Structure formats: C-alpha cells, structure tokens
Amino acid sequence: MNLSLFSPQIVLGIGGTLLFLFEAFxxxxxxxxxxxxxxLILALSGVLMWKSYGEIGVLFSGMVVYDRFFVFFGTLVLLGSFLAxxxxxxxLQQQDAFRGEYYALVLFSVLGMTLLISAANMIIVFLGMEIMSLPLYIMAAMRRGSERSVEAGAKYFLMGAFASGFLLYGIALVYGATGTLSIEEIARVWPRGAGFSSLGVAGMLLxxxxxxxxxxxxxxxxxxxxAYEGAPTAVTAFFAAGPKIAGFAILLRLVSWAFSFSDPVILRIVWMLAALSMTVGNFLALTQSSVKRMLAYSGIAHAGYALVGLVVGGTVAIGLVGYYLLGYLLASVGAFAVIATLEKSQERxxxxxxxxxxxxxxPGLTLVLTLFLISLAGIPPVAxxxxxxxxFEQALQHGFVWLVIIAAVNSIVSVYYYLRTPVYAFMKTGEETNPDIRISAGLVFTLVVAALGTIIVGISPEYFIKLASSSVMWFF
Amino acid sequence: MIPLSHYLLLSAIIFGLGVVGVIISRNLIKLLMSVELMLNAANLVFITFARWYGDPGVHIFVFIVFVVAAAEAAVGLSLVIAVFRRKESVDVDILRLLKG
Known part of the structure; x- marks a missing residue:
C-alpha cells in the first residue's frame, strides 16, 4: 500500500487538528x-493530489481509492474552498463572525469531501458524508448572536441529519441485497440479480x-x-463551492458505476429530480427579492442541469457534468464574494x-458580478x-428530447432574474452610497481567479472537458 | 430460530417511526431522537445481514455509526441550545425568520 496516495487527506486532517490547537493558544x-x-494547507493538499496523477491505487483494504476521478473532483473542491x-x-470580520474555529472546520469539512470523493466502500461514503456535513452545520450557525444564523444552522442540521438517516438505511439495504459494502464488489454483483431485487432497488432509492x-x-x-441566506456570506460561498460538488461526485460514482445496469427505475427517478430541480429552482428564483436567496435557488436549478448529464450517462456526458460543476463553482463562489462585499449588514x-x-x-465589482451572472445564466461565450x-447536445443525441426542452425553457427564464442585478446596478440610480466598501487583497485574488477561470474555461473548453472525461473513463 | 424477515420488518417499523417522527413532531429534541431512531434501524439491518452472511467485519460498521451518531447528537444538541438561548423555546415553528 502506497500511503503517499492518501497524503492529500492526511495533510488536511493533521492541518485541521493543528489549526484547532493553534487557535486555542x-x-x-x-x-x-x-x-x-x-x-497553505489547502494548496499543499492540492499539490500532493496531483503528484501521482495517472496512478490508480486502492488503499486501506479497499476502503479508499486514488484515481483520476478523485484528482479531478478533489481539485474542484480544493479550488472552491481556496477561493472561498x-x-x-x-x-467575516465585517459581520462580526470572524472566529478562529472557522478555519479548522473548513479543513475538516474539506477532509470529509475528499474522503467522500475517494470512497471505495460504503462505510467511507457514510463517514465522509458526516465528516463533511457536521462542520457545515456549525459554520452556518457561526454568528451565535444572530437569530438568522442560528436558525440557518438548526435547519441545515435537521435536514442534513434526516438525509444521512436515509443514506445509511439505503446502504444497509444494499448490503443486504449484495452481501458486500465495497463499491467495486457491488458493481460486480449488481447486474446478476441484486440490482433487480426489491431490497436492492429500495436501498438504491434511499x-x-x-x-x-x-x-x-x-x-x-x-x-x-x-442555510444559504442565514449563514455569513463568506460561509455561503464555501457551501456553494464544496459540499455540492462532493455530493455530485459520489452520486456520479455510485449511479454510473455501482448501480449501472440496473432497473431503469433509477433513470426515471434521476430524470424526475433533474426536471423538477430545474423548474422549481428557476421559478422560485424569479420571485426572490434578495440576491443571496436568488442565487441559492439558482443553485438548485443548476443541480438540475447537471443531473441531465447523469441521466444521459456514458463517459462523455458524465465528464461534462464535471466540466459543468467547474464552471458553476467558479461563477457562484465569485458571485457570493461580490455580494459579501456589497452587503451592508447580515441582518438584512x-x-x-x-x-x-x-x-x-x-464599477469594477459590478462588472465582475455581471460576468459571473452571465456565466450562470448560460450566455456565450463564458463557461x-x-x-x-x-x-444539452448530448441529451438530444441520446433522445432525451423532453428533458432538453424543459432545460432550454428554464435557461431562458433564468436570464430574467440573473440580469436583474446588473440592470439595477447600471440603469437605476441609488439614493444612498455605501462608502465603507473595503477591497482586500484576498478578495481581489478570489475575483481575478474566478473571473479569469470563467473566461478561460469557457473559451478553451477542450482541455478541461478532456480532463473531466478521462477522470470518469474507468467506470464504463 | 427467528427468521430473517422478522428482523427486517422490525427495523422497517423503527425506520418508519423515525421518518414519521421527523415529519410530524414540532419539538427539536424529539426531532433529534427520531433521527437517532432512523440510524439505529439501519444498524439493526447491518447486524442482521452481517450474521446472515457470517461477515464479522460489518459489525465494526455499527460501531462507526454509533460514533457518528454521538458526534451528530453533540452538534445537534448544541445547536438546539443556541436556538433556545435566542428564542427561549425549542419548538420548530419558531424557526421562520428565513422563508420565501
């Protein structure tokens, strides 16, 4: 066993522990x-992640795997957290939420995400999910003095814990149907009957x-x-960056590998999830008056668009989901960074x-915000x-005409609410100005990287698409 | 010997109670307990099938789930305390500042 393949996670775990101690003293x-x-710790983890790119290693008696999929999605998570x-x-200081624990919690949460992405066994799927989620609940409630922040944390926790109950019961039923917890073994047993037994199908659905x-x-x-609205905005940027991508990564790994060849029921369910997410997310986003909440609903709609790729399946489409998440990550972290700077107080x-x-x-801030919103709305030429x-092209080729029609209509609808912010910013005059907008070096870094990334990923997509599809190659 | 299906039925009932409890109860502590019920229903399935397949390794998973449930309860209860400090109540319906 080559332990160096696990070093990205080790660095995050030790780093998080040390930061906790450092913060205390x-x-x-x-x-x-x-x-x-x-x-620095996030960057070090990223460097270690890329050091053995191309190798495939199964570690800890088949618990964790190091492969291109891990490197690709792990990099997305690290990049998003780095920017956030x-x-x-x-x-955070402006909103009176700067606490040292935040940074240790970020590292632990990222550790959970990388574990989740590299999971080769259902035990690690559950464990990674919990290590990722528990710090998130605390981070949402970071401003203990604020009712809104505490409420966000409590709601996030309740729903998250409820979801992990479903996940765990599903894992238990799949274990019952297949007799194994290893994802690779499940993939082998699944087509030979387990995937069609009622126990297996119920477990998969859960x-x-x-x-x-x-x-x-x-x-x-x-x-x-x-959760997005109540949490401090810098934390919201982290929510948009990490957990969603890690969740997608494990969903892709399980559905396209372990549960492939199964009853078409899974496809129908994912089809419904995609169509509902796009439609409901977009139409609720239309009715919002808060920019942050609008972006939260747009995040739901984007989960729907990305799920379209999962419905289609195959190396190309699943790879495109990875590429899609890269574009979404850059634009949404960037947009939340601008909102964090523009807003006056957390209470409103x-x-x-x-x-x-x-x-x-x-003008500078509004222009980059417009760029991010254009990318989220799906207006050429950005990511x-x-x-x-x-x-959508892949979905059409595979005959999912209705899904593409729903997605296209939704994309058009979404342009309206995305462009509302730039329209207000550039065409209407505000009565009051907010003089104390401070631009820190870190903010400039985040915005420049996110903006350049959005443009570069959009203008020369070939390299990134190739990277993403080569990462999912061995599922098929 | 008690047949396999009895264990599964029992665990399904416990899981169902947990889900219903999360959906209908209006008290944060009760919600937390219902979630624990869901996790324990899953544990019962794990133990049942681990015995059935003669696979001692999976028993360990049950212990891992205990640990995770304890961590979850720690975070959850501290959030409940934070809510109680702000609002002097643990009723779910007071959580409605954020909506829309």
Whole structure:
C-alpha cells in the first residue's frame, strides 16, 4: 500500500487538528494568520493530489481509492474552498463572525469531501458524508448572536441529519441485497440479480434520496435557501463551492458505476429530480427579492442541469457534468464574494434595490458580478454557456428530447432574474452610497481567479472537458 | 430460530417511526431522537445481514455509526441550545425568520 496516495487527506486532517490547537493558544495577532495557514494547507493538499496523477491505487483494504476521478473532483473542491477562504477574513470580520474555529472546520469539512470523493466502500461514503456535513452545520450557525444564523444552522442540521438517516438505511439495504459494502464488489454483483431485487432497488432509492438532499435537488431542497441566506456570506460561498460538488461526485460514482445496469427505475427517478430541480429552482428564483436567496435557488436549478448529464450517462456526458460543476463553482463562489462585499449588514440581505447605482460607485465589482451572472445564466461565450450547450447536445443525441426542452425553457427564464442585478446596478440610480466598501487583497485574488477561470474555461473548453472525461473513463 | 424477515420488518417499523417522527413532531429534541431512531434501524439491518452472511467485519460498521451518531447528537444538541438561548423555546415553528 502506497500511503503517499492518501497524503492529500492526511495533510488536511493533521492541518485541521493543528489549526484547532493553534487557535486555542494564539494571540489576537496570531489569529490573523489563520486564513493564510489554511490556504497553505489547502494548496499543499492540492499539490500532493496531483503528484501521482495517472496512478490508480486502492488503499486501506479497499476502503479508499486514488484515481483520476478523485484528482479531478478533489481539485474542484480544493479550488472552491481556496477561493472561498481567501476573501473570508474581512468579510467575516465585517459581520462580526470572524472566529478562529472557522478555519479548522473548513479543513475538516474539506477532509470529509475528499474522503467522500475517494470512497471505495460504503462505510467511507457514510463517514465522509458526516465528516463533511457536521462542520457545515456549525459554520452556518457561526454568528451565535444572530437569530438568522442560528436558525440557518438548526435547519441545515435537521435536514442534513434526516438525509444521512436515509443514506445509511439505503446502504444497509444494499448490503443486504449484495452481501458486500465495497463499491467495486457491488458493481460486480449488481447486474446478476441484486440490482433487480426489491431490497436492492429500495436501498438504491434511499441512497439516491440521501444524496439528493446533499446536492439540494427538488423535492429535497428545502434547507438550501435558508442555510444559504442565514449563514455569513463568506460561509455561503464555501457551501456553494464544496459540499455540492462532493455530493455530485459520489452520486456520479455510485449511479454510473455501482448501480449501472440496473432497473431503469433509477433513470426515471434521476430524470424526475433533474426536471423538477430545474423548474422549481428557476421559478422560485424569479420571485426572490434578495440576491443571496436568488442565487441559492439558482443553485438548485443548476443541480438540475447537471443531473441531465447523469441521466444521459456514458463517459462523455458524465465528464461534462464535471466540466459543468467547474464552471458553476467558479461563477457562484465569485458571485457570493461580490455580494459579501456589497452587503451592508447580515441582518438584512442584499436586495436588488440595494444594488441600484452600484454600477457608478463600484464599477469594477459590478462588472465582475455581471460576468459571473452571465456565466450562470448560460450566455456565450463564458463557461456556463459552453457547459450547458454540450450537456444539452448530448441529451438530444441520446433522445432525451423532453428533458432538453424543459432545460432550454428554464435557461431562458433564468436570464430574467440573473440580469436583474446588473440592470439595477447600471440603469437605476441609488439614493444612498455605501462608502465603507473595503477591497482586500484576498478578495481581489478570489475575483481575478474566478473571473479569469470563467473566461478561460469557457473559451478553451477542450482541455478541461478532456480532463473531466478521462477522470470518469474507468467506470464504463 | 427467528427468521430473517422478522428482523427486517422490525427495523422497517423503527425506520418508519423515525421518518414519521421527523415529519410530524414540532419539538427539536424529539426531532433529534427520531433521527437517532432512523440510524439505529439501519444498524439493526447491518447486524442482521452481517450474521446472515457470517461477515464479522460489518459489525465494526455499527460501531462507526454509533460514533457518528454521538458526534451528530453533540452538534445537534448544541445547536438546539443556541436556538433556545435566542428564542427561549425549542419548538420548530419558531424557526421562520428565513422563508420565501
């Protein structure tokens, strides 16, 4: 066993523990280095992740696997967390939510995500899910003095715990049907009857429901807008970056590998989830007046678009889901970073009316926000458009005409609410200006990387698509 | 010997009670207990099938689930306390600042 293949997770685990200790004993001045230390640990983990790219290793008696899939999705998670952490300090301080524990919790949560992505056994799926989620609940309730923040944490926790109950019961039933917990073994046994037994199908459905909660697919989405709105905005950026991608990664691994060749019932369920998520997410986003909440609902809709790729299946379409998530990650973390800077206080989240006149007072910020929203809306030539276009094209080729029609109508509807913010910012005049908008170096870094990434990933998609599809190659 | 289906039926009933409890109860502590019930129903299935397949390794998973459930209860109860400190109640219906 080559332990160095597991070093990305080891670094995150040890780093998180050390940060907890450091935070307990450090002075006020020492605490201000916590974000930098976190960024260093995340970067180190990323470097170690890429060091053995191309190798395939199964570690700890088949518990954890190191493969290209892990490297690709692990990099997405690390990149998203890196961007969300780098602007976090001034933003959290402004909302009186800067606590040292936050950074240790980020590292533990990312550890859970990387474990989840590299899971080769159902035990690790459950364990990774919990290690990822428990810190998230605490982070949502980070502003203990605020009713909204505490409420967000409580709601997130209740729904998350409920979902893990479904996941665990599903795993138990699948174990009963197959006699094994190893994902590879399940993939072998599944086509030979287990996948068609009522026990197996019920277990698979419960697992899919549990994961649908985590990626916030309708009808399991209720927690997402509340958790996103109530949490401090820098934390919301982290929510949008990490957990959703890790949840998708394990969903892709399970559905396209372990549960492939199964009863078509799974496809029908995912089809329904995709169609519902797109429609409900978009139409609820239309009715919002808060920009943050609008983005939360748009996140639900984006889970729907990405699920279209899962319905289609096959190396190309599943690879495109990875590419899609990359585009979504860059745009949404960037958009939340801008909102965190523009909003005045946590108690009242930024509304469209608050954006009026921002195009004059903060032209730079508004321009990058517009770029991110354009990418989310799927307007050419940026990443969001290319990803959507290719996924819909794949779905058409495989005969999912209705799904593509639903998705296309939704995309058009979504342009209305995405462009509302830029319209308010550039075309209406605001009555008051907010002078104390501070632009920190970390924020500039986040915005530049996210904006450049959105453009580059959109203009030259070939490289990224190739990377994503080569990561899912060995499922098929 | 008690047949396999009895264990599964019992665990399905416990799981169902947990799900119904989460959906209908209005008290945060009761909600937490219902979630624990769901996890324990799954544990029963694991033990049943681990015995059935003669697979001692899976017994360990049950212990892991215990640990996770304990961690979850720690986080959950501290959130309930945080809610109680702000609102002086543990009723679910007071959680309605965020909606729409």
């Amino acid at each position: 450090a002075s006020e001045r020492g605490r201000s280095f916590l974000p930098t230390l976190t960024l 952490v780098s602007f976090s300090r001034p933003s 697992i899919v429901i549990g994961l649908a909660f985590k990626i916030a697919a309708v009808p399991f989405h209720m927690w997402e807008p509340d 989240s930024l509304s469209f009316a608050d954006c009026a006149g921002k195009g004059k007072t903060n 969001g458009f290319v990803a959507k276009f290719y996924i």
